[in-house]
Structure formats: C-alpha cells, structure tokens
Amino acid sequence: MRRYSLLLGVLLLLVAAIGGCGGAATPAMQMSSNAPADTDFGTTRASDGGLFQVTYTPALEPIAINELHQWTLHVETPEGAPVDDAVIAVSGGMPEHNHGMPTEPQVTEALGNGDYRVEGMQFQMGGWWTITFVIDAAGQQDSVTFNLKL
Amino acid sequence: MRAGRWLIGVMVLGWLAACAGGPATPTWSADELRVLHSLSLDALKPLSPDPSNVVADNPTAAALGERIYFDTRFSGNGAVSCASCHMPERHFTDGRAFGVGMGTIPLNAMSLVGAAYSPWQTWNGKNDSQWSQALIPLENPLEHGGNRTLYAHLLAEHYRAEYEALFDPLPDLADSSRFPRNAGPVDSPAASAAWERMAPADRDAANRVFANLGKVLAAYERTIVPQPARFDRYVASLDADGRPQGEAVLSADEVAGLRIFMGKGQCMNCHNGPRFTNDAFHNTAIPGAPDVPIQRGRIDGVVRVQADPFNCLGAYSDADPDECTALRFMVTESDTLLGGMKTPTLRNVAETGPYMHTGQFATLAEVIQHYNSGGFAIQGHNELTPLALTDEEAAQLEAFLHTLTEEE
Ligand SMILES: [Cu+2]
Numbered sequence: 001m002r003r004y005s006l007l008l009g010v011l012l013l014l015v016a017a018i019g020g021c022g023g024a025a026t027p028a029m030q031m032s033s034n035a036p037a038d039t040d041f042g043t044t045r046a047s048d049g050g051l052f053q054v055t056y057t058p059a060l061e062p063i064a065i066n067e068l069h070q071w072t073l074h075v076e077t078p079e080g081a082p083v084d085d086a087v088i089a090v091s092g093g094m095p096e097h098n099h100g101m102p103t104e105p106q107v108t109e110a111l112g113n114g115d116y117r118v119e120g121m122q123f124q125m126g127g128w129w130t131i132t133f134v135i136d137a138a139g140q141q142d143s144v145t146f147n148l149k150l
Numbered sequence: 151m152r153a154g155r156w157l158i159g160v161m162v163l164g165w166l167a168a169c170a171g172g173p174a175t176p177t178w179s180a181d182e183l184r185v186l187h188s189l190s191l192d193a194l195k196p197l198s199p200d201p202s203n204v205v206a207d208n209p210t211a212a213a214l215g216e217r218i219y220f221d222t223r224f225s226g227n228g229a230v231s232c233a234s235c236h237m238p239e240r241h242f243t244d245g246r247a248f249g250v251g252m253g254t255i256p257l258n259a260m261s262l263v264g265a266a267y268s269p270w271q272t273w274n275g276k277n278d279s280q281w282s283q284a285l286i287p288l289e290n291p292l293e294h295g296g297n298r299t300l301y302a303h304l305l306a307e308h309y310r311a312e313y314e315a316l317f318d319p320l321p322d323l324a325d326s327s328r329f330p331r332n333a334g335p336v337d338s339p340a341a342s343a344a345w346e347r348m349a350p351a352d353r354d355a356a357n358r359v360f361a362n363l364g365k366v367l368a369a370y371e372r373t374i375v376p377q378p379a380r381f382d383r384y385v386a387s388l389d390a391d392g393r394p395q396g397e398a399v400l401s402a403d404e405v406a407g408l409r410i411f412m413g414k415g416q417c418m419n420c421h422n423g424p425r426f427t428n429d430a431f432h433n434t435a436i437p438g439a440p441d442v443p444i445q446r447g448r449i450d451g452v453v454r455v456q457a458d459p460f461n462c463l464g465a466y467s468d469a470d471p472d473e474c475t476a477l478r479f480m481v482t483e484s485d486t487l488l489g490g491m492k493t494p495t496l497r498n499v500a501e502t503g504p505y506m507h508t509g510q511f512a513t514l515a516e517v518i519q520h521y522n523s524g525g526f527a528i529q530g531h532n533e534l535t536p537l538a539l540t541d542e543e544a545a546q547l548e549a550f551l552h553t554l555t556e557e558e
Binding site: 065066068097098099100101102103104105106119120122124125126127 | 418419420422423428429430431432475478479480481482484486531533
C-alpha cells in the first residue's frame with residue numbers, strides 16, 4: 001500500500017510537471033519592456049536634488065493607451081508643505097524605443113494646495129515609459145522622473 | 151499491489167486520453183487574454199464627438215454626405231467622386247499604388263474604415279478633422295480638380311433643399327460677377343485670378359459653403375466603421391482560461407501568427423487597439439517609390455495643419471479653442487517627425503494592397519520581409535529592429551493578417 005501511494009505521488013508530480021494537458025509551452029509575451037529590475041514604478045517620488053516630493057494621479061485608472069487624458073500633479077517640500085506658484089515642464093518617452101510621447105502635454109492650471117492640472121497626456125504603445133517633470137519654484141529648479149509600465 | 155498497478159494504468163490511460171485526444175489548443179495567459187480582448191472589435195468605443203463639426207452626428211447630414219460622396223458631378227471633369235479612390239467594395243481603397251482622379255496623385259489611397267476615430271487624417275496628418283481633409287482632394291487638380299465657387303454652384307443646382315435644411319441659405323449665386331462659376335485658391339491661373347477678384351465677404355461666404363460640404367461628407371464618413379472579422383470571432387470563442395471553445399475559428403498557423411504579432415514581431419508597438427493602429431506617426435524606413443518625390447512625412451504635416459484655415463482653431467470650425475485638443479497638444483518639434491507616417495489600420499489589410507504611403511509593396515509577404523529585415527531609413531531615424539523571423543514564422547504572421555478581413 002505504501003509503494004502504491006508512492007507511485008501515485010510520483011505520477012501526480014509527473015503530470016503536474018508536464019503542466020496538464022495541451023502541454024502548450026506558451027512563451028511569455030514579449031512586449032519588449034525590460035526596465036531594470038530595480039526600477040521604481042511608484043507614483044510618489046522625491047525629485048533628483050531632493051527639493052520636492054512629487055505625486056501624480058491619472059484621471060484615467062488604469063491608464064489605457066491611445067487615450068488623451070489628464071493627470072493631477074502634487075508638489076510639496078520634503079517636510080510636506082504644498083508648493084504653489086511652480087512653473088512645470090513635462091516630457092516623456094520610451095527609453096528602449098528612443099521616441100517620445102504622441103502629444104506634448106502641458107501644465108495648464110495651478111489648482112492650489114500644491115496641485116497642478118496636466119493636460120494632453122497620451123501613450124501610443126504598451127511597455128516601459130518615463131515621464132519627467134522639471135519644476136521651477138521659488139528660484140530653484142529640480143526635476144523628477146516617474147517610471148510607468150503600460 | 152495488483153489493484154494499485156491497475157489504478158495507475160487507468161490513470162495513465164485517462165491522462166493520455168485527455169491530453170492526446172483533446173485538441174492541441176493553445177492556451178493564452180491572463181495577460182495575453184487581456185491583450186487579445188484589447189484588439190477585438192468589442193473594445194472599440196463609440197466615436198467621440200467632433201466639436202468642430204456641428205453636423206458630425208446628424209443623420210440627415212450623413213445621408214446628404216453619402217450622396218455627394220458618390221456624385222461624380224462634384225469634380226472638374228464630371229467623372230471623379232470620392233469613391234473613385236475609396237471604393238466601398240474594396241474597403242474604401244482602390245487597389246492601386248497611386249490614386250487616380252483627374253490625374254494621378256503619387257500617394258496611396260487610405261482605407262476609410264474606422265478613419266473617423268483618428269485625430270489626424272492622411273499619411274502625414276496634415277488635417278485635424280475629416281471635414282477639413284475632404285476639402286483637399288476636392289481642390290487638388292490631380293483628384294477632383296474643382297474649386298470653391300464651382301462646388302457652391304453644384305450644391306445650389308443639385309442639393310439646395312437638402313443643404314438649406316442643415317445650414318444657413320446659400321448665398322445668391324446668380325450674380326456671376328460676385329460668384330464666378332470657377333473661382334478658388336487652386337492651381338489654375340483663371341480660377342485663382344477670379345478668386346482674387348471676389349469681394350472678401352463673398353470669399354468668406356464661399357469658404358463657409360465649402361467647409362459645410364466637407365462637414366456633410368465627414369458625417370457620412372463617420373458611419374464607415376469596422377465590421378467583425380474572423381479574428382474577433384476567435385477572441386469571442388476564448389473562455390476565461392484563454393482556451394478556445396467550440397469549433398476552431400483560427401487554424402494552428404493563424405494562431406501562431408497571432409502570437410508572433412503580439413510578441414516577437416513587435417507589431418503591437420504601433421498596430422494596437424481594436425483598429426490595429428495607435429494613430430501615431432512612425433518612421434518605419436519605407437524605401438522611396440521610383441520616380442516620385444520622397445514624402446517627408448509628419449514634419450511637413452505639422453506645418454500644413456497649423457497653416458490650414460479649415461483647422462479646428464479656424465474661422466469655419468464649430469469648436470471652442472479649448473476643444474481643439476489635437477492641435478493644442480500636438481508635437482511640433484522632435485527628431486522623430488522626419489519620415490514619420492501615420493500607422494494605418496490593419497483591419498481588412500489582406501484586401502487593401504498595394505501597401506505603404508506610395509504603394510511600395512505589392513504583397514503582405516513583401517511587407518513582412520521589410521519588417522523582418524529591419525529596413526534602412528532613407529531619412530530620419532528608423533524605429534524598426536530586425537526580427538529574425540524564420541520563413542515559417544513569416545508565413546504564419548501573414549496567415550494571421552488574413553484573419554482581419556470583415557466577414558459577411
Ligand atoms: Cu515605443
């Protein structure tokens with residue numbers, strides 16, 4: 001009886017290893033997005049020089065390709081004080097494909113409390129994207145780059 | 151012991167039956183299934199409104215537009231209509247490398263199926279609406295070869311009641327000193343001189359009628375939407391585990407081709423979404439066609455659309471400037487504009503050859519051969535990389551493209 005259960009176990013393992021029926025060794029889809037393993041895909045990041053803490057919130061959740069949409073960008077100091085009156089430039093692209101966005105997004109409105117409306121956001125393909133905001137406030141400039149996986 | 155062996159034997163048999171007997175159906179992962187559904191027509195959303203065209207979704211305007219679309223009287227020689235180059239029976243293309251109207255235009259006529267979804271019209275996107283696009287062939291001496299006052303006269307003679315049910319009454323065209331039969335800013339010395347002689351207010355009136363002609367044509371074009379293909383039926387046949395149910399809709403080779411399309415072929419970088427296009431501009435290193443000028447692509451389209459008096463921000467648009475999002479957020483400077491062409495839809499592609507903006511490739515096999523080699527850019531920056539597809543894979547990819555043809 002013990003031999004029998006052993007055999008049964010081996011057989012079950014075998015079936016499991018083969019992966020059941022069909023045996024379709026489906027290769028993973030290669031959507032050509034190989035961002036470095038330690039890439040931070042967070043929606044809140046400190047700016048490169050540490051001047052600002054920045055958060056983005058897309059109006060489209062989840063972000064879909066080929067759809068024009070808006071983001072809200074929140075800028076504050078590392079201590080958490082909202083940064084108003086900033087002048088912000090937006091740019092983006094796909095590091096692996098060497099191209100930019102299909103649109104030229106703009107910060108169109110300061111909403112107060114450190115919030116800014118970003119209009120004209122659009123992505124034309126899936127994969128690894130980077131979006132950079134260059135922020136000028138109170139005579140100081142710093143930039144922050146977000147990574148996105150679409 | 152004996153019973154044990156028996157049991158194992160039965161199990162092995164059962165496993166063999168389930169696996170060998172069941173169809174060798176490929177399964178799709180959850181991620182792949184999500185991508186497949188994003189390509190299916192079920193993912194196509196309703197057309198968004200065109201605020202620049204008040205009659206865009208008016209069925210009466212679409213009906214009038216449809217009649218004019220097929221009306222050869224709307225041309226300089228009475229023989230050319232939109233359907234001369236965009237034939238419904240050919241998925242609104244013409245089967246030729248170059249469009250043939252009053253002359254030959256050295257560009258490939260694009261399919262109009264689903265084109266209303268695109269924020270940019272034509273290969274280089276020189277128009278930001280279908281109504282402003284329609285005005286280009288109407289005035290081009292190689293296409294319809296007409297002019298603005300001619301079209302106003304033709305509307306008055308053949309469609310006055312229909313036109314005036316939609317728009318303000320036509321101006322008084324009877325006075326030929328104010329509205330000559332042939333006048334417009336076109337490539338004809340007589341017609342352009344006559345246009346210069348017209349009073350500014352009368353030119354404005356003729357422009358408005360001309361724009362409205364484009365708007366009814368666009369209302370009709372918005373009704374030309376993609377119909378389900380075998381591919382859509384295949385996606386609908388997949389269960390939640392990504393396994394096809396019922397009778398096989400695609401062959402093993404077609405499914406293998408689909409897998410290449412989504413993966414190794416990288417086709418979905420640009421041909422994505424239910425229309426198989428991202429409506430963006432890409433340099434895919436297409437070789438020039440012999441004996442015709444090299445098209446510089448998007449870099450020229452940007453300048454053209456900004457200068458177009460019939461664009462969304464112009465006097466004849468019905469939109470608030472804020473609503474002109476395509477123009478407001480247009481990329482005007484980038485090293486990717488030179489040689490950039492609008493990604494065409496791949497729906498019905500097996501029946502819409504020859505291919506590319508000047509019909510450079512006669513067959514899908516040649517197209518795939520180009521992508522496989524990675525191409526060599528004659529201008530600008532080539533976005534392609536060689537694919538290393540085997541002959542078998544190339545054939546499978548081609549087989550898949552044939553599944554995108556509408557079924558009836
Ligand atoms: Cu890309």
